[in-house]
Amino acid sequence: LMPQRRYFSFRREGLILSRLCDKESAGSDQSDVHWTLNFTNSSFAGEFSESLVQALYMCPTICGLSFVGKNQENTDGDLERTTSMHGKPERTASMQAKHGG
Secondary structure, eight states, X not given: OOOSSEESOOHHHHHHHHHHHHHHXXXXXXXXXXXXXXXXXXXXXXXXXXXXXXXXXXXXXXXXEEEEEEOXXXXXXXXXXXXXXXXXXXXXXXXXXXXXX
16 A cells, blocks of 8 residues: 555655565565555656556566545545556445445
């Protein structure tokens, strides 16, 4: 789970992730290791997308991305949205439970 904030770049975080990936891969079989980066209630600007792609290239164990935010227009304030690695909207488990599906 990544810290909630406004991201202008992912360079510093990418370097840290790369070190963690190297450390983890040295001690285990990489075919069994899969990570997901989760961003909650964050915003993105600047060189974020380019530096995120670079970090993903350096750490192939990251197989999923999740971007979740609260829908500000929703009256109950609980509607969550996510986007899969392929850019298609997905429903989270909490959304399925809340909305019956």
